[in-house]
Amino acid sequence: MKKIFLFASIFITILFSAQTFIAAYQNRVDQISQTNVNNYLTEFAALGIKRTGTANNNSAFDWLKSKYLSFGYGIDQISENAFNYNGNTSKNLIVTKTGTLYPNTFVIVCGHYDTIGGPGVNDNGSGTAIILEMARILKNIPTEYSIKFINFSGEEQGLLGSQHYVNTVVNATNPKMNIKLVFNIDEVGGVAGQVNNTITCERDTNNSPSTNNAASNQITQELMNCVALYSPLQTNLSYAYASDYMPFQANNEVITGFYEYNVSTYPHSSNDTLANMDPVFVYQVAKAALGAVQHFSTATSEILSVENCSPQKMIQSLKIFPNPTSNFVHIEILNSNLRDYSFIISDLNGKILLESKNEKMINVSQLPSGIYLGTLQVEDQKTTKKILIKK
Numbered sequence: 001m002k003k004i005f006l007f008a009s010i011f012i013t014i015l016f017s018a019q020t021f022i023a024a025y026q027n028r029v030d031q032i033s034q035t036n037v038n039n040y041l042t043e044f045a046a047l048g049i050k051r052t053g054t055a056n057n058n059s060a061f062d063w064l065k066s067k068y069l070s071f072g073y074g075i076d077q078i079s080e081n082a083f084n085y086n087g088n089t090s091k092n093l094i095v096t097k098t099g100t101l102y103p104n105t106f107v108i109v110c111g112h113y114d115t116i117g118g119p120g121v122n123d124n125g126s127g128t129a130i131i132l133e134m135a136r137i138l139k140n141i142p143t144e145y146s147i148k149f150i151n152f153s154g155e156e157q158g159l160l161g162s163q164h165y166v167n168t169v170v171n172a173t174n175p176k177m178n179i180k181l182v183f184n185i186d187e188v189g190g191v192a193g194q195v196n197n198t199i200t201c202e203r204d205t206n207n208s209p210s211t212n213n214a215a216s217n218q219i220t221q222e223l224m225n226c227v228a229l230y231s232p233l234q235t236n237l238s239y240a241y242a243s244d245y246m247p248f249q250a251n252n253e254v255i256t257g258f259y260e261y262n263v264s265t266y267p268h269s270s271n272d273t274l275a276n277m278d279p280v281f282v283y284q285v286a287k288a289a290l291g292a293v294q295h296f297s298t299a300t301s302e303i304l305s306v307e308n309c310s311p312q313k314m315i316q317s318l319k320i321f322p323n324p325t326s327n328f329v330h331i332e333i334l335n336s337n338l339r340d341y342s343f344i345i346s347d348l349n350g351k352i353l354l355e356s357k358n359e360k361m362i363n364v365s366q367l368p369s370g371i372y373l374g375t376l377q378v379e380d381q382k383t384t385k386k387i388l389i390k391k
Contacts (some may be wrong), residue, residue: 017137019225024303025294028232031137032290034283040129041066041274041282045119052114052154052161053088060113061091064128064151068095071136073360076328078082083154083164090153090160091112094169095135098330099146099297103322105178107297108148109134109289110162110244111185112155116268121269122189122277124155127258130185130286134293142319142332144298145180152244155186156268162244166251181219181296184245184257189277191262196281198261199233202240204249215254216240223292224257230291231284236261258285302334311378314341318376324388327365333376334355341378348373364389 043063050060068078073095079090089210093113099105111127118126128151135149154160170177190196201224204216224235238259240246245255260281266272293299302317317334331343343362348371357360364372369391375384 002288014191015119019222019229019295021229022294022301024301025291025299026098027292027303028137028141028228028294028299029287029290032133032283032286034280036133036136037129037283037286040132040280041121041125042280044113044125044128045121045274049117050115050120052090052157052390053085057090057114057153061093061151061153064093064113064132067132068093068135068149071139073097073135073139076361077146079309081161081165081169082105083168084162085157085160090161092153092165093151094165095149097135097138097143097149098321099144100142100319100332101144101298101319103146103214105180106146106148107143107180107246107293108182109185109293110148110150110152110182112161112244114151114156114161115272116156118266118270118272120267120272121274122260122272123187124185126187126277126282126285127185129282130289133286134290135155138293138299140332141294142300142317143294143332143373143374145296147293147297155244159242159244159247163247170248170251170253178270179248179253181254181256182245182248183223183289184240184243184255184292185269185285185289185294186243186257186259187264188258188260188282189264189279190260190281191264192276192278193296194262195276196260196262197232197234198236199227199236199285200236200259200261201227202238202245202255202257204255204384205239206241206249208250209252212249212252212254216249216256219254219296220256222295223258224306226292226295227288231288233288238306259287300334311381314378315376315381315383318383318385320374320385320387324390325364326389326391327363329364329387330360331360331362331376341376343377344375346373346375 152161204222319332372387
């Protein structure tokens with residue numbers, strides 16, 4: 001990760017004029033689990049030194065993938081971006097949660113999982129644990145913008161994984177991938193025995209290019225506001241450098257990030273262990289991060305409990321995306337895990353072409369281009385929306 005030294009920084013006053021507290025965001029922030037954070041860190045430590053291209057690195061990749069699958073993400077939402085290092089293959093892991101209004105505009109939440117010199121529980125098991133916990137909680141939460149949770153490898157060898165991803169995915173997409181912002185989380189474990197109550201928020205001050213600096217500064221201010229709104233932590237403003245957001249920065253994307261304020265001296269050594277960091281601090285940083293990601297992706301502000309999630313409210317919440325589509329449609333409905341529902345796709349004459357039960361992704365690749373009807377039914381309640389398929 002970053003070279004170990006204490007950099008100059010300044011404290012700034014948090015301004016709330018552009019952001020307000022959202023109760024639904026806090027409700028989800030309160031679902032962050034200290035037990036889960038501790039378990040992720042413990043399991044990450046047990047995987048040993050995860051140097052890029054090694055068997056342990058591959059095992060860490062498989063461990064991450066199994067976590068996302070256990071959260072309910074489908075195989076279609078998980079992709080791999082492989083690259084070579086010293087004759088061996090390593091992989092970036094990408095999990096995509098599709099947005100309801102802007103499915104082709106992405107909030108990227110990233111951090112590396114490779115380590116050198118030791119198990120790397122702080123650098124960067126801490127960021128890895130936070131990304132996992134956020135992905136778990138946001139799994140069924142509608143967000144207007146799409147989110148990509150990315151676990152990079154090759155960071156310790158010079159940002160190899162993130163640079164490869166920018167080259168082969170971001171810039172290779174036609175048209176180029178539309179990125180709203182990149183939020184990097186790297187080394188946020190704090191120092192055992194110290195008072196870890198401040199998180200450093202990083203913005204772009206690089207002059208190559210400088211055209212993205214103003215937007216980065218604004219996004220980082222919003223990040224700091226979210227820290228104050230949804231966590232007990234104080235904030236410290238500093239600059240971005242030497243982590244996986246930098247290839248994006250050089251690509252003229254908008255970046256921001258988290259980094260510990262009390263800087264540990266243990267990363268890249270056998271002493272980068274759970275005992276030498278502060279898991280409670282990781283838990284608090286996770287709260288701040290989840291508040292920010294909800295803000296950046298414009299998560300729904302509605303809270304529905306088991307008691308008030310009526311069939312009528314479920315069907316009223318229906319969102320079908322992307323629309324138009326060519327291969328798959330995704331269904332978003334509030335509290336879909338609480339009730340059975342069915343979804344059918346029919347032609348304009350009412351002939352049923354596809355039917356599913358309690359599924360959130362429907363494969364429509366076999367249907368020709370045209371206008372179809374998608375009908376959601378929950379108990380005796382129904383709603384129908386048009387679906388446009390374009391090949």
